[in-house]
Amino acid sequence: MGNGKNDTQGYAAFLKANEGRSLSKFEYLYMVMRTSAISNDFYIFFSKLFCPTVVVKGEGYFIEENFDSDRYQECIDQGQTSSEIAGWLNLVEITALFEDMSYEGACALSVIISDCWSVTLAREFPASGFISKVLFEDELGEVYVTLCKA
Structure with a gap:
């Protein structure tokens, strides 16, 4: 709660x-x-938090709904590889999306989201070498989910 x-x-x-x-x-x-x-679009977009569209850019796998092509290109221009960029561009701060949720609730929800992303990766890109990962920033009270190179 x-x-x-x-x-x-x-x-x-x-x-x-x-x-x-x-x-x-x-x-x-x-x-x-x-x-x-609540608009119908909201329900579709909210469901994408749990079942995102994963796209391939170079050697990286990205959450399409969170992808920023300008930022991606900036990173490529700076010499980063697409697989290095993925961990940052896929980052979703769960505590920012659900500001009224407790830290413990955000942690539990993040694990569920990460599990769902893992299923999507396993189903669509089983040999990707990418994983879904939860990042717990206890000191800051922040929780993130991302896709990144294993």
Whole structure:
């Protein structure tokens, strides 16, 4: 459970408001989807966090939804290889995406995202030599997920 302003609208509050009923986590999801003004694009983009499109550029494997072609070209121009660049360009800070989530929650979510990315790599690019990795910055309270050379 998060530690921010949305806690009063979270799953625990949903269960409390529906006391006496057996409710699944998917029923909570349905309620949020029906009562929130979230665009359809958001759902597609959010799902890409767990099941991204991986593209190949040179010797590197990149999360397409997070790829910055200008930054990539700058790094190439500086003499970096595409496999060296990948770890940085694929970096997604989970704690920045979910600001109201606790550090522990962000760590748990990051492991899930990384596992999903690993499955995508194994299915689409089994011989890539790339892995999904979670970076825990305990002192800064930040958590990142990336694809990088093993």
